[in-house]
Structure formats: structure tokens, C-alpha cells
Amino acid sequence: MEKKTSCLLCILTALLLAVLYLWAALRPGVWLRDAFLYRQADGSFSGRDAYAAYTMQIAQTENGAEVEFTLDGETRHYRLESKAEGMSDPGVKIEQDGVVVFTGTALGDPGDAILWREDDGGLADEVNVIVNGEYQRSDLWPSCSWLYHVAVGGRRETRGSVAFLLPIGALVVLLVLDVRFPLLFWNLRHGLEVYGGEPTEWYYAMQRVSRITSIIGVFVLAAMSFAVH
Numbered sequence: 001m002e003k004k005t006s007c008l009l010c011i012l013t014a015l016l017l018a019v020l021y022l023w024a025a026l027r028p029g030v031w032l033r034d035a036f037l038y039r040q041a042d043g044s045f046s047g048r049d050a051y052a053a054y055t056m057q058i059a060q061t062e063n064g065a066e067v068e069f070t071l072d073g074e075t076r077h078y079r080l081e082s083k084a085e086g087m088s089d090p091g092v093k094i095e096q097d098g099v100v101v102f103t104g105t106a107l108g109d110p111g112d113a114i115l116w117r118e119d120d121g122g123l124a125d126e127v128n129v130i131v132n133g134e135y136q137r138s139d140l141w142p143s144c145s146w147l148y149h150v151a152v153g154g155r156r157e158t159r160g161s162v163a164f165l166l167p168i169g170a171l172v173v174l175l176v177l178d179v180r181f182p183l184l185f186w187n188l189r190h191g192l193e194v195y196g197g198e199p200t201e202w203y204y205a206m207q208r209v210s211r212i213t214s215i216i217g218v219f220v221l222a223a224m225s226f227a228v229h
Contacts, residue, residue, distance in 0.1 A: 018172075021222055025160025030150050031229050032142060036159050052140050058151050065151035071140055082106065082152050092152075094144050102144045110153030115145050124148075157229070164225035168218055175214045178207065 029038040035049035037056060045056040057068040067078040079095040092115060094102040102124050106113040115124030125143040142150075149155040177184055186199050199207075 021160075025158060025162075025165075025222075025225055027159045028156055029159060030155060030157050032146065036157075036229075038159070039156070052137075056150075067147055067151050069142060071137075076141065078147055078151075080148060080151050082110070082148075092148060094147065106148060111149050111155040113145075113148060113153060115148060160222075160225040161228050162225075164221050164228075168221045168225075171214050171218050171221070175211060175218075178211060178214075182207070 027038055029036055029045060029047065031037075032047070032054060033049070035047045035052075035054060037045035037047035037054055039045055043058070045054075045058075047054055052072045055070045059066045059068075061079075061081075063083055064079070064081040067080065069076050069078065077097055081093045083091045092102065092104055092106050093100060102115065102117065104116045104118040104124060106115055108114055116122070117124060124145050183199070186203065190197065
């Protein structure tokens with residue numbers, strides 16, 4: 001009776017952890033460098049990292065979007081206009097607090113488009129070199145490309161990487177099968193080679209080690225799914 005109760009508690013705990021993980025991993029939002037801005041119930045986005053706290057409001061317009069972006073209490077207003085000219089790539093204009101900071105074209109899908117400047121044909125955003133992993137305050141503001149991807153292209157992401165769900169699920173299935181049918185993998189490996197045999201104590205010891213390793217692997221993969229994006 002105690003063994004059944006323990007098994008039931010383990011199953012319920014595992015299910016609870018799985019639900020909590022999926023809830024956290026599949027929360028919608030958008031990545032801004034290493035900060036994840038969660039989508040709130042009112043449609044806004046908010047998040048923080050080691051450098052600052054961020055909030056963002058997006059309002060769609062007839063030919064683009066308006067963005068209100070706040071960084072540690074300081075707010076900037078952006079206006080993005082995107083106009084398709086015939087069959088060519090759409091023309092893009094971005095204003096920051098009423099000042100035009102970019103004019104050019106967008107190449108590719110709006111959610112991942114490459115922005116080219118109109119004046120010199122270069123990329124919309126300069127490549128910033130981060131020294132000793134320290135961002136300057138000016139580096140924390142969103143880039144023109146990021147604003148276009150999110151506000152015009154509608155880019156949306158999840159907090160955790162869904163690519164890790166498959167290996168996590170595979171480990172969980174193997175672990176459940178091994179616990180529910182302790183001799184399953186032994187029979188699959190040796191069932192056609194021996195008759196009436198049984199595993200040794202060494203096999204059972206290694207089986208326990210593999211179960212512990214699998215459990216650790218599940219938690220490691222779950223943690224990695226939040227770190228990789």
C-alpha cells in the first residue's frame with residue numbers, strides 16, 4: 001500500500017512539474033537580446049535582464065505601427081511606416097520621437113526582414129562590439145530591425161525553445177518504460193540470446209544509475225531550453 005502511494009505521489013509530482021514547465025516555456029512574448037519581454041493580458045510586453053527593465057506598447061496603424069518603448073522609466077516613441085511600391089521590396093521609414101532615424105527598404109519576410117538604408121545601401125543597424133560583456137545604456141534600446149520585426153512583422157516567440165521538447169519527451173518516455181517494465185530493455189537486448197536467464201545485480205545497479213542520469217538529463221535540457229534562443 002505504501003509503495004502504491006509513493007508511486008502515485010511521484011506521478012502526480014511529475015505531472016505537476018511538467019505542467020509548470022510547459023506553462024513557463026510556452027508563454028508568448030519576444031526576445032530582446034537576453035531579455036524576454038512577456039506578452040501581458042492588455043497586449044503590452046514587459047521584461048527585464050541584468051541591465052534594465054523594459055516595457056513596450058504596440059499600436060497598429062494603417063501602414064505600419066507606433067511603438068512606445070520604456071527603458072528603466074525613460075520612454076521613447078517610435079513610428080514605423082511600411083509601404084509596398086509595386087512589386088518591389090516595401091519602403092520603410094522609422095521615426096524616433098519625431099525624428100527620422102531610418103529610411104530604406106525591407107528585404108524578406110517582415111518578421112525576419114533585412115533592412116537596407118536608402119542613402120548608402122548599408123544595413124539599418126551598426127554592429128556593436130560589446131567589451132567584457134558590458135552593455136552601454138545606448139546599446140539597450142531596440143534596434144530599427146528589431147522594431148520592424150516585432151511591430152510590423154508581428155514576430156512572436158516563446159520563453160522556452162520548443163526544439164528541446166522532443167529530446168525531453170524521449171527521455172521521459174524511456175524513463176517511464178524502464179520504471180514500469182524493469183526487464184523491458186534487458187529482454188530487448190538479450191531475449192533472443194538466452195532462455196530463462198535474468199539480469200545480474202550489476203545490471204540492476206546500472207539501471208538505477210541510468211534512471212538517475214535520465215532524470216538529471218531532463219532537468220538539464222529543461223534549463224537549456226530557457227537559455228537557448
